[in-house]
Each structure stands twice: as C-alpha cells, then as structure tokens.
Amino acid sequence: xxxxxxxxxxxxxxxxxxxxxxxxxxxxxxxxxxxxxxxxxxxxxxxxxxxxxxxxxxxxxxxxxxxxxxxxxxxxxxxxxxxxxxxxxxxxxxxxxxxxxxxxxxxxxxxxxxxxxxxxxxxxxxxxxxxxxxxxxxxxxxxxxxxxxxxxxxxxxxxxxxxxxxxxxxxxxxxxxxxxxxxxxxxxxxxxxxxxxxxxxxxxxxxxxxxxxxxxxxxxxxxxxxxxxxxxxxxxxxxxxxxxxxxxxxxxxxxxxxxxxxxxxxxxxxxxxxxxxxxxxxxxxxxxxxxxxxxxxxxxxxxxx
Amino acid sequence: xxxxxxxxxxxxxxxxxxxxxxxxxxxxxxxxxxxxxxxxxxxxxxxxxxxxxxxxxxxxxxxxxxxxxxxxxxxxxxxxxxxxxxxxxxxxxxxxxxxxxxxxxxxxxxxxxxxxxxxxxxxxxxxxxxxxxxxxxxxxxxxxxxxxxxxxxxxxxxxxxxxxxxxxxxxxxxxxxxxxxxxxxxxxxxxxxxxxxxxxxxxxxxxxxxxxxxxxxxxxxxxxxxxxxxxxxxxxxxxxxxxxxxxxxxxx
Ligand SMILES: Nc1ncnc2c1ncn2[C@@H]1O[C@H](COP(=O)(O)OP(=O)(O)OP(=O)(O)O)[C@@H](O)[C@H]1O
Ligand SMILES: [Mg+2]
Numbered sequence: 001x002x003x004x005x006x007x008x009x010x011x012x013x014x015x016x017x018x019x020x021x022x023x024x025x026x027x028x029x030x031x032x033x034x035x036x037x038x039x040x041x042x043x044x045x046x047x048x049x050x051x052x053x054x055x056x057x058x059x060x061x062x063x064x065x066x067x068x069x070x071x072x073x074x075x076x077x078x079x080x081x082x083x084x085x086x087x088x089x090x091x092x093x094x095x096x097x098x099x100x101x102x103x104x105x106x107x108x109x110x111x112x113x114x115x116x117x118x119x120x121x122x123x124x125x126x127x128x129x130x131x132x133x134x135x136x137x138x139x140x141x142x143x144x145x146x147x148x149x150x151x152x153x154x155x156x157x158x159x160x161x162x163x164x165x166x167x168x169x170x171x172x173x174x175x176x177x178x179x180x181x182x183x184x185x186x187x188x189x190x191x192x193x194x195x196x197x198x199x200x201x202x203x204x205x206x207x208x209x210x211x212x213x214x215x216x217x218x219x220x221x222x223x224x225x226x227x228x229x230x231x232x233x234x235x236x237x238x239x240x241x242x243x244x245x246x247x248x249x250x251x252x253x254x255x256x257x258x259x260x261x262x263x264x265x266x267x268x269x270x271x272x273x274x275x276x277x278x279x280x281x282x283x284x285x286x287x288x289x290x291x292x293x294x295x296x297x298x299x300x301x302x303x304x305x
Numbered sequence: 306x307x308x309x310x311x312x313x314x315x316x317x318x319x320x321x322x323x324x325x326x327x328x329x330x331x332x333x334x335x336x337x338x339x340x341x342x343x344x345x346x347x348x349x350x351x352x353x354x355x356x357x358x359x360x361x362x363x364x365x366x367x368x369x370x371x372x373x374x375x376x377x378x379x380x381x382x383x384x385x386x387x388x389x390x391x392x393x394x395x396x397x398x399x400x401x402x403x404x405x406x407x408x409x410x411x412x413x414x415x416x417x418x419x420x421x422x423x424x425x426x427x428x429x430x431x432x433x434x435x436x437x438x439x440x441x442x443x444x445x446x447x448x449x450x451x452x453x454x455x456x457x458x459x460x461x462x463x464x465x466x467x468x469x470x471x472x473x474x475x476x477x478x479x480x481x482x483x484x485x486x487x488x489x490x491x492x493x494x495x496x497x498x499x500x501x502x503x504x505x506x507x508x509x510x511x512x513x514x515x516x517x518x519x520x521x522x523x524x525x526x527x528x529x530x531x532x533x534x535x536x537x538x539x540x541x542x543x544x545x546x547x548x549x550x551x552x553x554x555x556x557x
Contacts, residue, residue, distance in 0.1 A: 082426070110429075111432050121427060125423035125427035128422065138433075139432065144334070
C-alpha cells in the first residue's frame with residue numbers, strides 16, 4: 001500500500017528552527033533567502049521491520065550546495081533520497097525542505113513540496129507505456145501547460161541530454177544509459193530548485209558519466225540548484241569537487257578546473273555506513289581522513305577483516 | 306500476520322482506497338480523458354465476451370429446463386424462467402465474474418508492474434496522485450460500465466434462450482418473448498442494475514488495491530493478479546447474496 005498515512009501527530013517541543021535562524025543572523029554575509037537549508041535531516045531514524053536503515057542521521061544541504069553521498073550498496077542511500085521526497089516517512093526525527101517540516105505532511109500537502117524537487121531514479125523508473133516525449137513532458141502535461149510551450153521545453157531538455165533522436169521512441173526501445181538520460185531530462189524539466197540524483201552514472205560509459213557530472217556542476221553553479229548526488233564512483237566525486245562552471249565573456253557556460261588555486265566549490269561529501277554518517281565534510285578532508293574504513297572505501301579494498 | 310488480522314487489515318486498506326478514490330473525484334485535477342479511455346477498454350472491450358457469455362447462458366438455461374417444464378405442461382413459460390433467472394441473478398453475477406477475470410486481472414497486473422518498476426513512486430515524485438490518476442478512473446469506469454454490460458448480457462441471454470427454444474424444441478418466438486416479458490417486473494430490472502453498480506465497485510477497488518500493494522518483483526505481480534481475480538470473484542458472489550436480500554426488502 002502506498003504510504004499515505006500521516007505519522008502520529010507531532011509532540012510540540014520548543015521550535016529548533018528559530019534558534020537556527022537566529023544563528024544565521026549572526027553571519028555577516030547573511031542573506032534572507034539563503035538562511036534556510038534546502039534540505040535538512042534532524043536525527044532521522046528509519047527501520048524496515050528489524051533492519052535499521054538510517055540511525056540518527058542529521059545533515060543539511062544549503063541552498064545551491066551539492067551534497068555527495070557515498071556508501072556501500074545497501075547502506076541506505078536510496079532510502080535517504082526517498083525520504084526527502086516523502087515517498088517514505090521516517091520513524092523518528094524530522095525532515096525539512098526549505099525550512100518547512102515535511103515529516104507530518106499528508107500526501108496531498110506533499111504534492112506542493114514535490115513541485116520544487118526533481119528526482120532521478122536509480123533504475124530510471126520511466127513510464128513504460130508512454131513515449132520518451134510524454135515521459136519528459138509528464139510534469140508539464142500534468143500542470144496543463146500549452147502544448148507548444150511543452151514541446152519547446154521537452155526538445156530543449158532532450159537536447160541537453162543529447163537524445164533528440166529518441167523523442168518518439170518507447171522506453172523499451174532504449175538502452176540503459178539512454179533510459180537514465182531520459183530520467184534525468186524528466187527530472188530537470190520545469191527547473192526544480194532541488195535535484196536528487198540516485199546513482200545517475202552507474203553502468204554508463206565514462207564520457208556519458210562525465211556529461212552527467214557536468215550537468216550537475218552546471219545546475220549547481222549556473223542555476224544555483226541544491227542537490228543530493230548519490231554515487232559509488234570516485235571519479236564523479238573528483239569532477240564535482242574540483243570543477244566549476246562559469247559564464248565566460250561571450251556568454252557561454254564553461255567548466256574550469258580549480259587546479260592549484262583555492263576556490264570554494266559548493267560541494268560536500270557525506271559517507272554512510274551501517275545507517276550512520278561516518279564522515280561529513282570537504283573532499284580534501286575525506287581523502288586526508290585517517291579512518292580505516294574510509295581509506296579502504298577510497299582505495300576500493302572494502303573487505304572487512 | 307495471522308489470517309484474521311490480515312483479512313481485517315486488507316479490508317481496512319481497501320476501504321481507505323475506496324474513500325481516497327471518491328474524495329478525489331470531487332477535486333481537481335480530474336482525469337476525464339483517462340476515465341473515458343478506461344470506459345472504452347472496460348465497456349467496449351469486454352462486450353464480445355459478455356455477449357457470448359450471456360447468449361450461451363440463456364441457451365443452456367432453456368436446454369436444461371425445457372423438458373422439465375414440458376413434463377408439467379409449462380413449456381410456454383420457458384421465456385419467463387430464462388428471463389427471470391438472467392435478469393435477477395445470472396446476468397449481474399456472470400458479467401461481474403467475467404469482468405473480474407478480464408479487467409480485474411489487467412488492472413492489478415498493470416498497477417503491480419508499475420509498483421515494482423517504481424513508476425508509482427516516480428508518479429508521486431512528479432506530483433501526481435496515483436489514486437486520482439490511476440484508481441479513480443478505473444473504479445468509476447467499472448461502476449458505470451458494469452450495469453450496461455449486464456443489460457447487454459441479459460438481452461443476449463434471452464435471445465439465446467429464444468433461439469434454442471425455437472430451434473431445438475420448436476417453441477414459437479412470440480410465446481417465448483411474451484412469457485419472458487411477463488416474467489420480469491420493474492423491480493427485477495432495477496435490482497438487476499443496482500447490483501452491478503456494487504460489483505463494479507468491488508472489482509475495481511479490490512483489483513486496484515491488490516495491484517498497488519504488490520510486493521516482491523515479477524512473482525509478486527503474478528501473485529497479486531491471481532488474488533485480485535480470486536478475491537473479487539468471491540466477494541462478488543458473497544455480496545450478491547446480501548444484495549439480493551437487501552433488494553428483496555427494499556423493492557418487494
Ligand atoms: N521497501 C523495503 N523493505 C524492506 N527493506 C528495504 C526496503 N527498501 C530498502 N530496504 C533495505 O534497506 C537497506 C538500504 O537500501 P537502499 O536501497 O537505500 O540502499 P542503497 O544504499 O541505495 O544501495 P545501492 O547502492 O545498492 O543502491 C537495504 O539493506 C535494503 O535491503
Ligand atoms: Mg540505491
């Protein structure tokens with residue numbers, strides 16, 4: 001059954017949100033719209049039957065930030081992303097989107113929140129009875145946009161993921177990587193402020209994987225979207241943490257490598273292990289970490305003694 | 306979960322589903338085009354098998370009862386017997402069972418496949434309520450189409466009965482039709498149309514519930530398809546008894 005039922009009403013404690021705002025006011029670079037994190041988890045706990053999947057997980061994704069989530073298969077990354085969308089409800093703790101507590105929202109109320117979120121599913125999850133065009137246009141059709149505007153946006157989006165030729169194909173006629181890219185186009189149509197990528201590059205060839213990372217970088221730096229980027233691949237981490245997109249003098253978007261310069265790239269890394277966050281910080285800190293598990297994860301030797 | 310608890314749980318969930326589907330009917334957006342597509346699929350699509358079922362049910366009723374009636378000298382009343390049985394009982398129930406087999410299985414397989422391939426999640430993620438988009442049009446289409454299909458089945462059953470009575474037993478068509486007309490009162494017809502409304506609700510909500518609660522991949526889809534057909538057929542037959550009893554009170 002779909003998870004439609006609200007969790008039992010919330011026991012009203014002192015509002016921690018006010019405290020948070022107050023703290024941000026002290027920040028000399030305070031900017032009202034940036035005060036609230038795009039996504040915030042507060043002590044989230046979730047178990048399926050006996051299996052604890054997320055145990056006291058807390059983190060924030062600031063506006064315009066990309067959070068990379070690392071973790072072994074089965075560590076709860078997809079589950080975490082599903083919580084952001086309200087497809088699942090946590091057993092304990094709160095989840096906030098743009099400062100709004102979504103933990104207790106009903107399915108109907110969630111629909112408004114989901115308007116601003118785009119999600120790329122791990123398995124694509126395309127509507128297999130609809131052609132690519134209708135898949136990408138889905139959100140626009142639901143919002144009853146005029147068809148010429150819909151077509152414009154869909155073509156633009158498909159050009160973005162380099163799939164203009166596939167516009168009339170059915171999902172079953174596409175390769176795995178093409179399906180993933182249609183999934184990305186579908187998620188990004190309508191300019192969501194928050195984008196959730198669930199292993200968008202798994203099983204793709206390196207150039208395509210690279211394109212998808214570039215896309216995420218452009219979303220972050222040009223469109224100022226906040227995102228969660230789940231991945232296993234260290235290559236993606238490298239791209240997202242060392243490159244940035246800027247608009248050059250001719251108005252083109254170009255990617256630049258941070259190289260030896262120090263620049264603030266708006267990306268942080270979280271590592272999940274057995275339901276807990278065992279690392280949170282910049283990629284340099286991750287690489288410098290002394291933690292044995294993290295070292296083994298980074299080097300690919302993850303068998304546990 | 307023990308079976309009783311499981312039964313009560315499913316009953317509760319199915320009732321919620323019916324409730325959600327209906328509440329959503331009165332709020333926008335409504336999926337009218339989708340509902341019409343479903344009506345076409347369910348109504349027009351099922352017509353051939355329903356007509357065949359009706360025709361041969363009427364035919365076999367005549368075949369089996371003619372001799373018995375004749376031994377009492379009542380062969381002229383064959384039409385009455387056929388019409389009465391069809392309109393009151395066999396028409397609604399057989400139509401509902403055929404539709405449960407054809408449409409109930411299709412609905413739960415389609416929704417079940419959408420669940421296991423995460424399309425339902427994707428739909429919710431894109432801001433569409435699956436109850437509104439998928440459940441409501443199907444349930445409504447079934448509720449509206451089942452009475453019409455039932456009437457068609459009744460009609461073809463009487464024709465089938467007449468053909469056999471005339472062809473095999475040499476009964477005059479006029480005699481058959483007249484006795485058929487005498488056999489059914491307005492209450493029978495009203496009762497015969499009210500029942501399928503409920504059967505449509507049963508088949509629709511059970512199949513949608515089974516489909517949406519699919520677990521466990523492809524095998525799960527098979528399982529929920531089977532149980533959608535089995536459960537909705539059984540519930541139809543049980544509900545038939547209680548509806549018949551209630552209608553007796555209300556109409557007679
Ligand atoms: N609906 C569910 N019912 C029961 N257990 C579940 C369910 N969904 C996920 N799990 C369990 O929760 C754990 C985390 O699953 P999740 O899909 O979040 O992993 P993941 O980190 O995304 O893995 P991967 O990298 O392989 O995609 C797994 O052990 C899985 O078995
Ligand atoms: Mg996953």
